Amino acid sequence: MSQLSAATKSSLLAELTGLLGAENVLCERSDLLLYEFDGSVVKGQPELVAFPRTTEEVSRVVKLANKFQVPIVGRGAGTGLSGGALARSGGLMIVFARMNRILEIDLENRRAVVQPGVVNLDITKAVEQAGFYYAPDPSSQKSCTIGGNVSENSGGPHTLAYGITTNHVTALELVLPDGEIVRIGSKQGDAPGYDLCGLFVGSEGTLALVTEITVKLSRKAEAVKTLLAIYETVEDASQTVVDITARGITPAACEMIDGWTLIAIEDYIHAGFPRDSAAILLIEVEGLRESVAEQVTAIEEVCNLHHAREVRVAKDDRERELLWKGRKNAFGAMGRLAPANYVLDGVIPRSKLPQALRRIQEIGQRHGLGIGNIFHAGDGNLHPLVLYDPRKPHDFETAIQAAEEIIRYCVELGGTLTGEHGVGMEKSELMPLLFTDADFDLMRRIHDAFNPSSSLNPGKIFPLSKGCGEIRTRSKPQQVVPS
Numbered sequence: 001m002s003q004l005s006a007a008t009k010s011s012l013l014a015e016l017t018g019l020l021g022a023e024n025v026l027c028e029r030s031d032l033l034l035y036e037f038d039g040s041v042v043k044g045q046p047e048l049v050a051f052p053r054t055t056e057e058v059s060r061v062v063k064l065a066n067k068f069q070v071p072i073v074g075r076g077a078g079t080g081l082s083g084g085a086l087a088r089s090g091g092l093m094i095v096f097a098r099m100n101r102i103l104e105i106d107l108e109n110r111r112a113v114v115q116p117g118v119v120n121l122d123i124t125k126a127v128e129q130a131g132f133y134y135a136p137d138p139s140s141q142k143s144c145t146i147g148g149n150v151s152e153n154s155g156g157p158h159t160l161a162y163g164i165t166t167n168h169v170t171a172l173e174l175v176l177p178d179g180e181i182v183r184i185g186s187k188q189g190d191a192p193g194y195d196l197c198g199l200f201v202g203s204e205g206t207l208a209l210v211t212e213i214t215v216k217l218s219r220k221a222e223a224v225k226t227l228l229a230i231y232e233t234v235e236d237a238s239q240t241v242v243d244i245t246a247r248g249i250t251p252a253a254c255e256m257i258d259g260w261t262l263i264a265i266e267d268y269i270h271a272g273f274p275r276d277s278a279a280i281l282l283i284e285v286e287g288l289r290e291s292v293a294e295q296v297t298a299i300e301e302v303c304n305l306h307h308a309r310e311v312r313v314a315k316d317d318r319e320r321e322l323l324w325k326g327r328k329n330a331f332g333a334m335g336r337l338a339p340a341n342y343v344l345d346g347v348i349p350r351s352k353l354p355q356a357l358r359r360i361q362e363i364g365q366r367h368g369l370g371i372g373n374i375f376h377a378g379d380g381n382l383h384p385l386v387l388y389d390p391r392k393p394h395d396f397e398t399a400i401q402a403a404e405e406i407i408r409y410c411v412e413l414g415g416t417l418t419g420e421h422g423v424g425m426e427k428s429e430l431m432p433l434l435f436t437d438a439d440f441d442l443m444r445r446i447h448d449a450f451n452p453s454s455s456l457n458p459g460k461i462f463p464l465s466k467g468c469g470e471i472r473t474r475s476k477p478q479q480v481v482p483s
Helices: 006-020 029-036 055-067 120-130 146-152 196-200 234-246 259-269 289-305 317-328 330-336 350-367 395-412 428-433 437-450
Strands: 048-050 072-075 092-095 102-106 111-114 169-175 181-185 209-216 223-231 253-258 279-287 310-313 340-343 371-375 384-388
Touching (some): 055 092, 055 169, 055 209, 072 146, 072 209, 169 196, 181 196, 223 234, 223 289, 234 350, 259 317, 259 371, 289 310, 317 330, 330 371, 340 395, 350 395
Parallel strands (some): 072 092
Antiparallel strands (some): 111 209, 169 209
């Protein structure tokens, strides 16, 4: 059902077109279809889409939406995996794709100032010749944008050593729900007072629209080594991760892929992964040359202790980059196994990896679904891929049920609902697994201090059920499609 009356939509469209130009506003159903999806399994279509180019234009668009009492959703590249940038309540979508300029590079102070539509990897490309890079590296870094990374507090394989987005943002420019433009944080990153950047990073677009971001730049390490450890059992690979952590070794990255998934990746990428193993670990260490050599030796010792069939060190940058290409294109490779997959994002204590993987396998077998495992083993951030065929009756509902069982089990083990994909529409009804009514009341008070009318990204994070203590299970795709 459309959320806007024909008269309201027509009037808002006319004013948006006058402000931005007809080429920067979409209203036809065929154009809007592109924006009802992101990388998740949920849907929500806007009724209008606007493409501002400046912070001032964003502010004026927000004020127009307020004038007509229209909800607003901000969107970057649409690579999100929790429905966070979908229009659950219809309304107006503000897309930041045309705010894609790198405004400043300050190598002396290791900072860059960028607009929200800048692609993650483009920051590294802009500074790599000078020996710098931007550390957070989601698997979608070739296409995801910094504004979305800030909204979801994105991570990536190298989170283990370098942290997530919030650890690399020092200042933000924001447009508040009433259209006011404010700046928080500082270029240096050590402003006194409340850590407002920490509050807004990861708020999933429910508090403000981000129009400018100041990020830290990291210097490239003197030496980098990537190890590929091959195992005959998932248990041995899991125990290796637990032991590496117990010994106080902190690699830059520690990724795990199960054998079933490896075959699909190798058929697609030809990265050099084995086709006959139960699991592999992809481990990277960085730092001073001497320190890296010591860490490689220590990690090889742990891998062999846990019965690794082979531990291979990439012989050069080309081989290392190919291994990482296989890892970062793994989700796409799963299209060879099923028409669709549901990418999960749960977190568990690293010590619980073996039993978590056993339970995931059991859940898949019980529901008759294939589940591949590709994840950040070093920090316990699981990404099971539940494979399903949307053309088969009830296959999607079965996949959702299996997925929710996996996430519930993560919480039972002492983990949490999400490590980097966000709550969005996907996990809002599961939030009571972690939070009490008192917790929600406090979060609501913070939300309402900035966004009292819920005009920004409504229907996200907080459960929609009447009582916060209730948990609703989805049985079909959540969808809002205007008539």
